[in-house]
Amino acid sequence: MDVVTGRSPISVDYGDYSFPVAQCAPCPVGTFKPGTGDDFELCQPCPEYTTVSSSDRRSCTCFRLAGGDSFDASIFALYFDKATLSCGLVPKSLVASIGDGADSNDSVYTRPEQFPCERGYFCSGGVRSPCPAGYYGDASLETRSTCAGVCSSGFYCPLASRNSTARVCGDANVFCPSGSAVPIPVWPGYYSVRLLPFGADSLLVSDVGFESYSVSSSGEQAPKNEDIRDGQRICEPGSFCVDGKKHLCPAGRYGDKSSETSSLCAGLCTRGYYCPKGSTSPTQRECGADGLICRTGSPEPQLIQVGYYSIGITNTTRFFQRPCEPGYFCIDGIKYQCPAGTFGATSGLSTAACSGLCAPGYFCPSYPSPPSISRTQNECGNSSVYCPEGTGNEPNSVTSGYYSVLTSGMAVDGRNATQNDAKICPKGFYCRQGIRIRCPEGTYGDVEGLSAASCSGWCPAGYFCPFATTDYRLNPCLPGTYATKGAAVCMTSPSSSQSRASVIKTFQVLPQEQVMKPPCTTHRECCLFGKITARKQQYLD
Template identity: 25%
Template sequence: MGTEHPCAKGTFGLRPGLAHESSCVPCSPSMHCASAGLSIPTGPCHPGYYCTGSAFSPTPVKHLVEFDNATFTGNDVCPIGHYCPEGSKHPWPCPQGSYSHTMGLASEGQCQRCPHGYYCNQLGLTDLSQAQLCDPGYVCHAGSTVPRPSDGIQGYVCPRGFRCPAGIIREIACKAGTYNAFPGAGICLPCPAGTVCGNSSAVEPTVCPKGYYCSSRTTFPLPCPEGTCNALNGAASAAVCLSCPAGLYCQGMANSEPDGPCVGGYYCQGGASSPTPQSNLAFPMNGPCAAGYYCPTGTKSPIACPKGTFKNITGGDSLEFCTPCYPGYYCANKGLSQPSGLRFAGFYCPGNHSSVNPNAFSCPRGYFCSEGSGSPIPCPAGK
């Protein structure tokens, strides 16, 4: 009888009567043959390892592995980016939406999920640097496989009133003064001039109200100053705050229309903030009606006292405040604050007569009239 020789480790004999060592079969893929002389493999390779054939250890390391192991020849510990369940013939790549930088993973569940804000759309990723940022306008949940998820599971579209820069893990509310009217935005837009965005998360700007103006990015409407008014919605600058018209006043701020007419005896030239206004640099005539004039309620311009009269005080709301020229005086022009002068000698002016000339009434015979005479004086007897 000849000598028996056992099949070597990493092989086994399928049947009796083998004549040569070459008749021994390499250990099956996924299995290991731990000892010599086996008729069947010892068992499957352990989790975290792969066996492509001829393995003699359940936990092989670089056994029969070729230098370029892109196709995973030989038997080895499960490489990064992959997992190897028990009895693996080859490594399984971590699925899309995950990655692994650790060797020896035994199950798909040990692959790490792509983090929030990123997506992993390739198999077998080995490092977080291979993941890519989620697109602007979208929020990627952990494990996302697409840059623009919209199913609510992998992620969602950025909602209106918010912005989502690339890689954001949660939407950011638009600040006051900005807005976003559409879903899927990466930035918020500045609130345009003539509108206001007073709250965060604004979806649409609000039109600036009457009595106010709103520059770009306005969070609160700015009131028109006192003495002005603005009757228009959507004002973009203070230039639309117009001076209160003559004869009217605009009290306080944020007027959309005048409050009413100025009080009689006062003149509102423009920009009045009170029914009894005071003079200012822009409108020096604001104030009590000037001497020589009277001002009815809400007048747009002072009315001059007529010829033959004068008015030496301020204020006055009617013609009754214009006084007839004094006896012996004449009032030649409109708007006089005092008589024009004394009546000429040889002439007189009776009382309560609105005289406009210095020589209106000639002194009669038998009388004499000195300068400023209000009535003729009889000549002395014998003269």
């Protein structure tokens, strides 16, 4: 018990804020308490059958001797000995000097002197009281019930605190606004902050408690400020709060609501998007390009593998990759058909060269047709077309005057289906639809690249032109033979027994220019008349 106030503060930590000062209660009837103190156990029982409690419970009053012995009440008086807890007899003349055995128990009514009110207390009407919880008294002789003022923010002040920073608030999971009697737990889904204006870091100095405390000015949630937080704030979207501390939602996750307490936040980021730390939406950021993919819960875009292409809703929200199928090649996540003239025999190709060029005698089409997957995708066709190595969508048509050939070393099967080159038609031949044909009998071909069946023209009279003749001048008719225009062979001259009339008849039909040209090997009649002259012509006429 406080000898000044007559009150008894309950001994607790900072629960004294809830029970600041308890009123004293008398010991139960039949007990007494000879000394000061707050514990109920200090109340001792008065001896039964001989005593009763005094009215102030500071002693026991005797009403008989033990055993019921009699005594002369005119001479003796009963006295309670607190040392032996028994009743005895004393002369009545000494009762006044001995008292009632409770003289040593001071009371508020028997004060012999006064003292100055100490720091942490205020005194009013001669009674000393502790400064209330949440307040502090930093000077003696205080008379105000609020003492010097409220406790500083970030600190709390129990009863009888002597400075504004009596006790540090403690940790990030509690906060102490100005005037705190006890730390206040941070609510779930909230985090504590230091709201003291930056730069206000000069605190009161005292010889008791925390005289000075440096306040960091690097931010409301600076780690150095965790034990002197003075406010709380709701956890914003994109973060979660545990034990008064705010943490950003992990990369790959998002938080779209306030007061989040789970480290999983609201959930995983949507595929096709990625979520850096502190994201507030499942579609925080688009993955970016064809060469990047973002699976569900992606913290950042992932580069696509070489030879793979990406799949997604749009070009910027790709979420899956697949290996390039045969016939295709993939660059930066985009799938392309192997170019015309090439083929893709395997999956996972990553260059436009694919698996190589199409084989000679074959063609390998691509867009708008499906891509080619074999080196011998399609046979070239027939003799009218040819396909060199790397032929694309269509075979090459053989130009008129040229013919197709097979030069790739492949076996000739007679079908002309895999020709791979074209050559100019040689002399003595004409070429149509890629086929080389000999110039017919009676004609000749003295130049390359002929395409008509007449080649260079008819063989002149006096010459013979068999198949594939290149130069008629190398084939003159010998004496005694003759050949007309377009002849394939020279004819033998007729016998002399032929009638003159029949010779004259034949001669008359000859053109004039042939009649006048020596030597005469162009008509059968030349065999009878030799060189035709104007005089002989008159004779024949």
